[in-house]
Structure formats: C-alpha cells, structure tokens
Amino acid sequence: MVVDAAHQACNTMSSTSPKDSEARAKKKSSQINGFHVYPSGSTQPGPSRSLSRSLSSGPMAQRRLSGCAVYMGSCSWMRRSESTCTLNSSGSSRGRMRSAGSLPSISKATPADNKAIKRSSCLLVALRPTNVEQEREKFFLSNYSYNPQFQYQEPMSLNVLEKYNQASNQFLAQALRILKAVLDKYGSYENFESLTGGNLLSKCQIWACCRRYMQKDSCSGEVVVQLTEDLLSQAVMTNENNRPTLTINLLGARQHWLEGMLRHEIGTHYLRGVNDAQQSWHGSESRKHFGLQPANPTEEGLASLHSVLFRKHPYLWRAALLYYTISLAATCSFSVLFHDLQQFVEDPAVRWEYCVRAKRGQKDTGQPGCFSKDQVYLDGIIRILRHRHTIDFRLLTSLGKVAFEDVERLRPFVQLKNTRLPHFMRDMEKYYHHLNHIMEMNQLSDEELQSLLPD
Numbered sequence: 001m002v003v004d005a006a007h008q009a010c011n012t013m014s015s016t017s018p019k020d021s022e023a024r025a026k027k028k029s030s031q032i033n034g035f036h037v038y039p040s041g042s043t044q045p046g047p048s049r050s051l052s053r054s055l056s057s058g059p060m061a062q063r064r065l066s067g068c069a070v071y072m073g074s075c076s077w078m079r080r081s082e083s084t085c086t087l088n089s090s091g092s093s094r095g096r097m098r099s100a101g102s103l104p105s106i107s108k109a110t111p112a113d114n115k116a117i118k119r120s121s122c123l124l125v126a127l128r129p130t131n132v133e134q135e136r137e138k139f140f141l142s143n144y145s146y147n148p149q150f151q152y153q154e155p156m157s158l159n160v161l162e163k164y165n166q167a168s169n170q171f172l173a174q175a176l177r178i179l180k181a182v183l184d185k186y187g188s189y190e191n192f193e194s195l196t197g198g199n200l201l202s203k204c205q206i207w208a209c210c211r212r213y214m215q216k217d218s219c220s221g222e223v224v225v226q227l228t229e230d231l232l233s234q235a236v237m238t239n240e241n242n243r244p245t246l247t248i249n250l251l252g253a254r255q256h257w258l259e260g261m262l263r264h265e266i267g268t269h270y271l272r273g274v275n276d277a278q279q280s281w282h283g284s285e286s287r288k289h290f291g292l293q294p295a296n297p298t299e300e301g302l303a304s305l306h307s308v309l310f311r312k313h314p315y316l317w318r319a320a321l322l323y324y325t326i327s328l329a330a331t332c333s334f335s336v337l338f339h340d341l342q343q344f345v346e347d348p349a350v351r352w353e354y355c356v357r358a359k360r361g362q363k364d365t366g367q368p369g370c371f372s373k374d375q376v377y378l379d380g381i382i383r384i385l386r387h388r389h390t391i392d393f394r395l396l397t398s399l400g401k402v403a404f405e406d407v408e409r410l411r412p413f414v415q416l417k418n419t420r421l422p423h424f425m426r427d428m429e430k431y432y433h434h435l436n437h438i439m440e441m442n443q444l445s446d447e448e449l450q451s452l453l454p455d
Contacts, residue, residue: 164373209262313441
C-alpha cells in the first residue's frame with residue numbers, strides 16, 4: 001500500500017478519536033486528509049478530480065447519492081459502472097487531488113482508449129444537475145412539495161437516456177422484503193448502521209486496516225490510498241495516471257464494515273481488473289470478438305455480495321433501497337417519491353439524495369421517469385445467488401471483467417499464470433457457507449429464485 005505524507009504523522013502522534021481527526025482536517029485548507037488541494041486553475045502537476053462537500057445532517061447523509069465525473073487516467077479497465085464523487089453546484093472543480101505515491105504502470109492506453117475515457121467522463125458530468133443546490137433549497141423551503149427543475153452542463157445523450165429510462169420491477173418484492181426485515185429488527189436504518197457498523201475510524205486506523213488487508217491479498221505497494229470527506233459512498237477505486245487509487249470516505253469508514261468495503265473495491269474490482277488485463281479478451285474490440293456479455297450486472301453484484309460476505313447481519317439494504325427508489329421514480333414525481341421514502345429513511349437530506357440519484361437526467365422532475373442504472377446492484381446479487389451452486393467463483397475472478405454466464409465458454413482460453421485471487425476465496429467451503437447466510441438473513445430461498453429466474 002502507498003499512502004501520502006500525512007500517514008507519516010501517525011508514527012509520531014498518539015491514537016485519536018474520529019472527531020479529533022475530522023477537527024484537525026478542517027483546520028488547514030491547504031492540506032485535506034493527507035493529500036494536497038490546489039485552487040481551480042492551478043498549474044500544479046498531477047491528475048485532477050472534481051469534488052464537493054457532501055451533506056452530513058444525519059447518519060445516512062454521510063453518503064451522497066448522485067453521479068458525476070471521476071478521472072480515470074489512461075487505464076481503461078479501471079472504469080467503473082458507477083461514479084461516486086460529486087461536483088459542486090456550478091459543476092466546476094473545487095480543487096485538484098494529486099496522488100501521493102508512485103506506482104508502476106499497470107496499463108497504457110491507446111489514443112482510442114483516451115477518447116473513450118473522455119466520453120465517459122462527459123457523460124457522467126452531464127448526468128449531474130448543475131443547479132442541484134439551488135433546487136434543493138427551493139424544495140426544502142416548499143415543505144417538500146416543489147418538484148425540482150434541473151439544468152445540466154450539456155445536452156443529454158438520447159441514447160443514454162433511452163438505455164436507462166426503463167425501470168424493472170422483477171425483484172421489487174425481494175427488495176421490499178429486505179427493507180422490511182431491517183426495519184423490523186432495528187426500527188430504522190440509522191439504528192442498524194450504528195449498532196452493526198460500529199464506531200467511525202480515525203485516519204491512522206483506516207490506514208492500518210488497509211495495510212493489513214493488502215498484505216492478505218498480496219498487493220502491498222500497488223494501490224494509493226487517499227482519504228476524503230467528499231465522496232458519495234464509502235469508497236471508490238479509480239486509476240489516476242496509471243496509479244490504482246482507492247479513495248475512502250472518512251465519514252463512512254466504520255470499524256465492522258471497512259474490511260467489507262476493501263473486499264468490494266480491492267478484492268473484487270481491482271483484482272478482477274488486474275486479471276482481465278492478462279486475458280486475450282481484454283479491450284472492447286477483443287470482447288466483441290469473443291462475443292462477451294457486459295460485465296454488469298455480475299461485476300457490481302459480486303462486489304456487493306463481497307461487501308457483506310462475513311458480516312454477522314449481512315442485510316442488502318442499500319442495494320434494495322436503490323432498486324425500490326428507481327422502480328417508484330419511474331411512475332411518480334420527485335415530491336411523491338420523497339414522501340414515500342420516509343417509510344424507510346427518516347433523514348430528509350438522505351431522502352433528497354436518493355431522489356436526485358433516481359431522477360437524474362430529467363429536467364422536469366414533476367414528471368414520471370427514472371435513471372435506472374443503480375438497479376444493477378440488487379439485480380446482480382440475485383442472479384449470482386440464484387446460480388451460486390454452479391458458478392466457479394475462483395475462475396470467474398481469474399477471467400477478469402466477465403459475466404458469470406460466460407465462464408464455462410471461456411474456460412479453454414483462460415490464462416491463469418499471472419492471475420490473482422483474493423484471500424477470502426482460499427476457503428471456498430466457508431465462502432459458500434456465507435453466501436447461504438446472506439440468503440437466510442435476507443429471506444431469500446432457492447425455490448423463489450428458481451421461479452424468478454428459470455433455466
């Protein structure tokens with residue numbers, strides 16, 4: 001693991017509480033959470049990334065839930081299915097982040113790859129409303145009755161909107177059952193998070209946990225770790241200037257959930273990306289040649305399962321709530337959706353973010369409509385659980401960014417010599433046991449999944 005200069009301070013200071021760590025981070029505007037921030041327009045070298053302050057008025061407000069651009073560098077395999085950092089309300093960059101360590105080049109892109117990355121970044125910027133903060137203020141002043149009128153930095157791609165304008169209800173009953181199970185046991189999601197997630201961790205504790213985890217996965221020194229308070233979700237794995245970079249949200253790093261996040265980002269996304277680069281189907285043209293299916297929903301479904309794999313109470317709350325929110329958004333206005341979500345989420349600021357995420361791409365949110373991409377998490381989870389007894393999970397990981405449906409067809413062509421597996425796949429009996437535990441905790445049965453997804 002490579003960390004930045006702020007980590008050196010951990011060797012000379014005593015252990016501190018998360019509140020103390022956050023207070024110190026706010027004292028210096030020139031250095032935030034261990035990486036340098038340069039004013040917009042700065043000539044300082046290094047890749048840039050646009051971020052903004054996330055809402056934090058409630059426990060679940062620690063996660064902003066709207067899409068935007070992430071700088072992916074020139075390594076195309078690190079592009080994610082969903083971006084998890086934000087732009088400020090004007091859509092401009094608030095600062096520039098510079099990676100704090102050096103890594104060997106993992107992959108070099110061709111000019112065509114660079115063009116593809118730029119198009120992807122533009123798409124993600126386009127999907128983030130530029131007037132989201134102004135519309136938020138209007139919405140809250142109207143006592144939640146106003147339907148935001150969103151503006152965007154550039155014209156929306158009709159192809160993208162058409163691709164993601166249809167919500168699915170296929171797994172709606174399962175999503176609602178998962179949400180109800182959590183509320184029946186804990187009363188609210190906020191209680192579930194505090195009781196099962198544990199305390200927030202300090203920076204030094206996070207770095208120590210990351211170091212231990214990367215030693216387990218034999219990838220020490222390969223990944224730059226950065227800490228921030230500006231991330232939408234718990235973490236995101238990107239590639240900055242050919243440097244695999246894991247950025248972790250300080251406000252969401254809980255003692256019992258952090259390792260699950262590392263299994264999601266490093267043990268799944270990173271290692272599958274490394275393995276994909278070894279295969280003959282690496283790259284868009286090669287994928288077409290082999291006739292491969294899209295990596296999703298397998299990619300995010302597998303990563304989401306790994307997030308909760310070893311939890312005592314592995315509820316699939318986030319995937320279920322995103323699925324439900326998008327399903328309802330397709331048929332109702334923003335304000336109706338907001339009021340309906342109160343049955344699951346108490347904090348109005350958190351409900352606002354779920355609604356923005358589901359309604360992004362729309363100008364008049366008073367109309368029915370959704371952006372359905374976030375349904376991929378629960379969709380992928382259920383499909384993998386349905387076929388868990390027949391999937392070769394080790395081979396699925398070794399093959400790289402492929403769907404589980406393509407595993408057996410690719411078996412004769414796989415290059416295993418330099419592929420890598422996460423440490424938690426060494427004991428596959430234990431792995432399958434915990435998949436069964438996820439089924440049980442989320443009240444799923446093989447009979448039900450077989451009827452939903454017949455052969």
